[in-house]
Amino acid sequence: MTRGKREQIVRGALRLYRTRAVCGSTLKDVAAASGVPLGNLYYYFQTREELLLAVLDACEAELRGLLDDLAPLPPPAWLHAYFGWLLTDPDSAAHGGCPFGTLAVELRALRDPAAPRAAQIVQHYREAVAARTRTVFPDSDPDEVFLAVQGAYTVARALDDPQLFQRRMDQLRGRLPLTPA
Missing domain, CATH: 1.10.10.60 (Homeodomain-like)
Structure with missing residues (x-):
């Protein structure tokens, strides 16, 4: 209990x-x-700090769960599934932003001692997306997809426009090679 x-x-x-x-x-x-x-x-x-560290542990577990679910997929299918996950709730993207990055940015702005821990979670997320981007788009910057997603989160949130986020994710997804069903 x-x-x-x-x-x-x-x-x-x-x-x-x-x-x-x-x-x-x-x-x-x-x-x-x-x-x-x-x-x-x-x-x-x-303390608030103990709670915040537990929240960051939950964020990391959430990210690990996502990455574990996607791990068996080849890179193009991984990215397709990743975009599917991003689009499960575009309203949330427009209102709350990235479920990992928004918290990390806030903690950094507050100069909170937990900020480096939050940044580690975002870095792990970034590396996972970059690894697949590098494979699917070998001639592009490996951070291209991750940064495009983060930019779309930021602008959709600033404008409170879930459709903007949806359109940008659909555009990125449309660039991916088709994967077998």
Whole structure:
């Protein structure tokens, strides 16, 4: 039961941080978003920093899960599936931005001690996409796809325009070689 309540708090904090940001969320907000009394939150996390590190662990686990799911696919199919994942909720992209990068940028801006940990997660994400980009588009910059996705996240969020994100992802996906069904 203890583990479940702790995970409930982490999931609630992650949702809140992705929609309202870390700096716009108090521990009381996290408790409410998690559906637990504030005292329970303090039982599991003595400080905001402990909670933030647990949230980053959850982000890393989310990314590892995605990468593990995609790992068996050849690079063109991997990129097709990756774009499918990106487009599972274009509204979220326009409102919250990249589920990993947005948090890392905020922590860096806040000069939070957890910023380097968040940057490591983004770097791992970047390397995974670059490895497939390098294989599928050997004559292009390996960061081309990753940076195009991050740029689309940023502009769609700034303009609150999910369709912009959707169109850009469709354009990138359209450049990929067809893969066998």
